Amino acid sequence: MSTITETNLLSERLRALSESETLAMTKKARELAGQGHKVISLSVGEPDFQTPQHIKDAAKKAIDDGFTFYTPVPGTAELRQAIADKLKKENGLDYTAENIVVSTGAKQSIANVLLSIIDPGDEVIIFAPYWVSYVEMVKLAEGKSVIVEGTIENDYKVKPSDLEAAITPRTKAILFSSPCNPSGAVFSKEELTAIANIVAKHERIFVIADEIYEYINFEGTHFSIGSVPAIKDRVITVNGFSKGYAMTGWRVGYIGAPKWIAAACDKIQGQVTSGTCSIAQKAAYAAVTGDLSAAKEMAVAYKRRRDLVTGLLKEIPGVKVNVPQGAFYTFPDISSYIGKSYNGTVINKASDLAMFLLNEGHVSSVGGDAFGAPNCIRISFAASDDNLKEALRRIKECLAKLK
Structure with missing residues (x-):
């Protein structure tokens, strides 16, 4: 006689789905931060800028006007x-x-x-x-x-x-x-x-x-x-x-x-x-x-950060980098680190490396497995210049430990 479990009662449709890797990594990064670690989050696909003021003002007016x-x-x-x-x-x-x-x-x-x-x-x-x-x-x-x-x-x-x-x-x-x-x-x-x-x-x-x-x-x-x-x-x-x-x-x-x-x-x-x-x-x-001045200013900042991050990544041995033409991510190939290990942690795929960088360097990224590219990791540069510099310093230091 089979045992009924809560999982058995879920639909096959639900059981076939995978959890969003980006949201999962963001959740784990928050858990580490909650334990007192200074985590630099480069996993979430979210601008670090505030919504422009004229847009927020329109929302406030909608509330005041009873548009509810x-x-x-x-x-x-x-x-x-x-x-x-x-x-x-x-x-x-x-x-x-x-x-x-x-x-x-x-x-x-x-x-x-x-x-x-x-x-x-x-x-x-x-x-x-x-x-x-x-x-x-x-x-x-x-x-x-x-x-x-x-x-x-x-x-x-x-x-x-x-x-x-x-x-x-x-x-x-x-x-x-x-x-x-x-x-x-x-x-x-x-x-x-x-x-x-x-x-x-x-x-x-x-x-x-x-x-x-x-x-x-x-x-x-x-x-x-x-x-x-x-x-x-x-x-x-x-x-x-x-x-x-x-x-x-x-x-x-x-x-x-x-x-x-x-x-x-x-x-x-x-x-x-x-x-x-x-x-x-x-x-x-x-x-x-409205006008696009705020969007254009943000794009200028992202381009500067792109150049900063790709430049720092190119200094790390074994990392292959292209120069992204848009969005706010870089997607370096880290295949040279697959198969390496440190203190019993073996890197078998990109998601292992992303987890290693989170646990060892307290920098969150996302393994490329979830993006159909198991030899890459995604790094968001929607973060401050100082955080990006520190994050890349930690990443370089962590990767050097892998043998």
Whole structure:
């Protein structure tokens, strides 16, 4: 007779999911800090800047004005129209408010899309390195992730020929971020156009383009693949306010999509969360209709920190580094340390190294295993210059102990 346990009673869907590695590392870092250790956290994907004042003021006004009731499921009319205007002006995407669905963060936006278009067994091509939640969201939608890797030698960007080779009759969607979390890679207009030309050959394939780091781009103008005419009706552009506007806790994201996909996401969201926070939507409206000076200032600071961190990493023997073109992460290859050990701790994979750096040096990072790159670790440089210098000093010292 089998024994019933609490785990047995959980759904197979839940048991198949992995915990977010970034959130898990952040939790462990907080536990160590709570024990009195001076932990430098470089694991969380969060700006260390305050939300700009005019955005906070808009939220305060919304409260004072009593804007505290339910909103339409896909977002307020004014915010959706403002987002459509932004996408047309900045991204070359010809949308109306009906094409926009505002959600409780871009994470929910992506989940809505996948649940709307993926049937059991459908394949989703994901460019690796990838954000940790992509694969888990595909699992929830009962799809199959097909991983196509970009190498450090190509700045972690997937080559069009590798994408084309991965397409099968079961392929339903392609999912990637640019600028990329975790690598900082930015696809150029030419690279994205080449990808679009491949997609154009396959009428059943959609592109889910995660552009949440759009404003943190160090190399030039951001390009949206949805602006390529041949596939504009099969691209879902995902964006939000967390990164560029330093609004992580406000939880506002959105999609721009063909109307029928937007309507499908509206339907799903109506049964899960309904509309996102009314006050946060007023703040988001102030952000998207205001000037970008604060976002640009933050991007300048991130670029300076990028140069600082990559320079210090290059001084560490055995670490391979590329120069990220966007976002606020560097993704060094630490494969030369795999198999080494210290005081009985053996480094078998990147997550082991990340844990070693946390326990030994009190610096939190995230192992690349969760990002589809088991030879790398992700280091966020959304931290002060002093903390970054000290963290890299500790990392260098810890790695020197491994033999």
